[in-house]
Amino acid sequence: MGIDVKRERLVLFELWGYNMKFDFDDTAAAISTPVGKGGISIVRMSGKESLLILEKVFKPAGNKKVSEIESHTVTYGHIFNGDKNIDEVLVIVMLAPRTYTREDVVEINCHGGIKVVKSILDILIKNGARMALPGEFTKRAFLNGRIDLSQAEAVIDLINAKTELSERASLNRLEGRLSKKINELREKILTMTAHIEVNIDYPEHEDEEFSYNMVFEKTSEILREVNHLIETSDMGRIINEGVKTVILGKPNVGKSSLMNCLLDEERAIVTDIPGTTRDALEENINIRGISLNVIDTAGIRVTDDIIEKIGVEKSKIYARNADFIFFVVDGSEELSYEDLEILNFIKKFNKKTIIILNKSDLEQKLDFDELLEYIDENYVLSISAKDGIGIDKLFDKIKELFLAGEIDINDEVMISNERNKVSLINAKQSLENVIETVKNKMPQDFFSMDLTDAYSYLGEIIGESIGEDVIDKIFSEFCLGK
């Protein structure tokens, strides 16, 4: 298939708003089974380097070599992370072109459960694979002419419908822990609901003790955890989607030098933050593990006169939408009227900002005290972007600003999208209703209504509905009958 046809198909994808920038010569990996369900999970990898990567992580039984495995056969062995044995697996190697994507495909059938599956995926990524984007395997299949437009369209439709499928796909990634956490909370609610309901549906069933205290304590405990998830939600989005960052400053203060410093840093670090969708207008840069999406307006590298060009008002619009602002001022000049306008704005909206006094190599004329009326001294840095002086300090500052010592990315479960946050806030409201009802000593029927609501709101986050869960729980836990 000629490259032109490929490009044409790629254009089609872009037109559908399925905006994923990646070169399709690399190798992608993903968990292909629902996370946390079933006894067995499958991690799938597709692309030219699939076998090379497999060789680094998989030891087939009986000293067989990966290169000796026949296509479309099953091989037993172990996945290793360096010297550490991670899991006992079955591996299926399928060589191009007789595969779903028409690329070399490897499927690793491992044990179920979130932890093992995620660590296998992590190992593949560590060894050169890239996290697959939602629907990427289908996209590859389509780009390689394996499936036709209508088939792909159906899949894409579903994914774009922002429903279960895309939810699942994203759960497979960063949010595996989230789904585990949500499941735990739901299980607690379900158990409590079953205890209340069994009392109602089997009034004479004597073994079930019910008390306001029990409901109060358990609900409070769940509520605390939900609140914590909500608190971490902004951080979660930042980690998942990147920090919306804008560089502001008068013409010729050195914004493009700063951008180049940031980009140099980026080139030194391999970015593997999953789920980052890059806007064409943004440059994604990884600084000390923080992913910054720096607004890279068309002119920013061509000309320095951004304020002149877009004006103060436009700058404010950028600032309003940003999570983080670099405000570059020229230390060798006094603060201008435009500078003060922007500083006022930043102060008013309490935006996370670092003021960069550029041109530290020249004589300093700026009134430092005036600057401190707008911002904490801590967040004013002198650098010389041109010479790279003070850049390390800047990077440390950025890290400090976003990680502040209070949140450890590795151990926290985080909520990363708005819709999930809304579901959490709804769940919180329902749980608060339960507590209110309990405090008022209302009859028990009134809390099960809100408990069920909380259960179903949490379910929205992981794409689960209620169905017969409560009834199944009652029958599995209690001994009832004629």
Place this chain on the structure above:
Amino acid sequence: MKGCAIMRYDAQKADVIVVGGGHAGCEAALAAARMGLKTILFAINLDSIAMMPCNPNIGGSSKGHLVREIDALGGEMGKNIDKTYIQTRMLNRGKGPAVYSLRAQADKSRYHTEMKKTLENTDNLIIKQGEVIEILTEGGKVTGVVSESGAVYGCGAIVLCMGTYIKSRCLYGDTIINSGPNGLRNSTKLSESLKNLGIKIFRFKTGTPARVDKRTIDFSKMSVQEGDSQIVPFSFENLEKDIKREQIPCYLTYTNEETHNIIKNNLDRSPLYGGVIDGTGPRYCPSIEDKVVRFSDKERHQIFVEPEGEDTNEMYIQGMSTSLPEDVQVAMYRTVPGLENCQITRAAYAIEYDCIDATQLKLSLEFKNIKGLFSAGQFNGTSGYEEAAAQGIIGGINAALFIKGEEPLILDRSDAYIGVLIDDIVTKGSREPYRMMTSRAEYRLILRQDNADLRLTEKGYGAGLISEERYRKFLEKKVLIEKEIERVINVNVPPSEDVNSFIEKRGGSLLSTGAKLSELIKRPELNYEDLAFTDVNRPVLPNDVKEQVNIQIKYEGYIKRQLMQVEQYKKMETKVLSPDIDYFSMKGLRIEAQQKLSQIKPHNVGQASRISGVSPADISVLLVNLEAMRE
């Protein structure tokens, strides 16, 4: 029978034929006849009309709701139990008004006699003893039935209410008897006729415990359970004084380790564990051997001993349903305190029977591909007398409306427990006999047993099952409730000494300024009745009106929230799906969803979303396609 075919002859014609005289059949036949249609009810034995082959009670959690709903629609079950109860209790008091559950112990024999008497004295209704062996159809529409004697009865609609009689067999351990419940004759031929019509048949099982001679029970070793002193009638047409009578107690005892050992040692003789039974049994009424195996850490299980009637010594042993053989039954029953010397009059058994996959039915209970053929009751894969009767009245009403060429009566999940029940079985299907539970109802704060009349009388009246007099009384009651609520909202209560000392006694916080009476009623420690002393202009009102005023004011906040949920739900329920939609040609639907939607043919998008195997994504795709079709 081949080779000596029975001669067929035209016997007579009717509008509606009801096959079966159990709880579903009685309601179906009464509804159709009362709606003015010529109706024939067939029962395999007229002495088994409205028979209660298992537990001797009507009502209970959520089932009591069903009975009151049946009554509000103009059905008979509530009136019949009011005539024949021997004990009654309101269960779940204190757990919230939505889950109050009325339950009565029935005199089984009188329950049957009274119901038969009602059928016999209903205009347009004929009851006949005989087995229906074939359903006749022409061009996908029913035309009549054939009885075992070869008599052909022409009709326009049929309601199948065969309960557990179809190809049933009873298992007493290794002894297997081909019979219906309680030793009655089963029906062996109709199943084939239904299969020939393309109807999919399942095999379910259930069971019943033994009956024991009262004279051989030592009640002193059991605790007594008396009925309530205040009697609440099931029927909205009855008042307490109309039905008040002497009550008979029930008893409570327990199994013990010895009982469990006998069961464990004889498990190999249980058809359940020996693999003889292949029907699917219900999780909610496991046999005692099930309980002992599944909950092996439990030291004892509750056993309720309940009278089967006033004129009999037989007692029902609730909690010891089993399919173990008779000798094991005797041994294990005799380990229970109070039953040491018991004489079993009827042994426990498991029963296995044919029933249908209810997803073949529409929400009206008519088969999707056979016009005029309706199905109701345990034959639809449910369990319980009340569940059966609830479907029976809907099946009967809709068979009659079908003949009249009118739209069917469909209750939705926010109208009634009956709506929840029918929507569940025709949408989700059932892998086990379906039992009604309050936990199945999403909007139960609205679906209370106390307001069943307010919810459904209008619908019963519309169908023609509510008399003018009853309807007039109903309208009066509604007005009284509205007026009184209006009044209470406007009554000011001053912070007087009387009021504050009363509030103090109840442990509430005292009034410093005046408050609205309705605000005080909302307080957890107070209610409408309590505050009569401070409400000088209060009119004299009947109890049921006072109850409504109290509940509607006291729980207003919760009820309002539930009503908002109902509004959300109704949005999807009003997006109607034509039965002609070709789901297989819908772009973007997953294959499983295409198959399920084509099979169930949901009535609306809400119902579609409740089908297992149809995901939220499929519903989005479905909505997009609907939008496209509209354009």
